[in-house]
Amino acid sequence: KQEVTQIPAALSVPEGENLVLNCSFTDSAIYNLQWFRQDPGKGLTSLLLIQSSQREQTSGRLNASLDKSSGRSTLYIAASQPGDSATYLCAVRRDTDKLIFGTGTRLQVFP
Amino acid sequence: SAVISQKPSRDICQRGTSLTIQCQVDSQVTMMFWYRQQPGQSLTLIATANQGSEATYESGFVIDKFPISRPNLTFSTLTVSNLSPEDSSIYLCSGEIYADTQYFGPGTRLTVL
Numbered sequence: 356k357q358e359v360t361q362i363p364a365a366l367s368v369p370e371g372e373n374l375v376l377n378c379s380f381t382d383s384a385i386y387n388l389q390w391f392r393q394d395p396g397k398g399l400t401s402l403l404l405i406q407s408s409q410r411e412q413t414s415g416r417l418n419a420s421l422d423k424s425s426g427r428s429t430l431y432i433a434a435s436q437p438g439d440s441a442t443y444l445c446a447v448r449r450d451t452d453k454l455i456f457g458t459g460t461r462l463q464v465f466p
Numbered sequence: 467s468a469v470i471s472q473k474p475s476r477d478i479c480q481r482g483t484s485l486t487i488q489c490q491v492d493s494q495v496t497m498m499f500w501y502r503q504q505p506g507q508s509l510t511l512i513a514t515a516n517q518g519s520e521a522t523y524e525s526g527f528v529i530d531k532f533p534i535s536r537p538n539l540t541f542s543t544l545t546v547s548n549l550s551p552e553d554s555s556i557y558l559c560s561g562e563i564y565a566d567t568q569y570f571g572p573g574t575r576l577t578v579l
Contacts, residue, residue: 401567453514
């Protein structure tokens with residue numbers, strides 16, 4: 356059974372810092388991995404999708420990497436801003452099956 | 467990409483009643499899903515909404531409690547029946563095309579008194 360864990364569970368940093376959020380999964384046979392952002396009381400916004408054949412994806416200040424063999428993905432946020440404050444979720448998919456969500460990292464960036 | 471809307475955005479219901487949530491996608495998607503997010507928790511998949519046929523439910527979720535319809539490729543409803551306080555959660559629908567990026571609606575916050 357696939358299990359997805361995110362570390363740290365919560366993170367509070369000053370504005371301007373570069374951040375790394377971690378996602379680990381127990382079954383390396385994945386189809387793709389997706390990173391989401393969730394603001395309090397809201398739905399999820401897709402940030403990046405990495406296919407199993409890819410090593411990384413970039414969008415603006417965000418960079419996500421994937422190491423299937425070690426069962427890990429990282430989300431790198433450059434030059435963090437207060438607007439980045441949210442919960443970040445990773446989710447993995449095996450074949451074309453359903454998404455399995457991680458436990459989430461709650462990020463707060465203070466001015 | 468796909469834009470997904472949900473109605474209602476929130477509701478407060480009495481114990482024993484039911485709530486139906488509507489999900490509308492602005493483009494055709496191959497798959498639609500319903501999730502529950504309990505307070506402080508991550509997302510749990512309730513079921514996959516299948517067009518024109520019965521939904522596929524995950525372990526722990528049953529059709530009598532969570533009937534789902536999907537009459538076409540862009541619309542689905544989830545009913546939460548016989549409500550109890552334990553059903554208080556955020557309910558989210560999502561859509562995707564061929565196991566690619568999954569898009570989510572804004573969620574429906576349900577409070578059961």
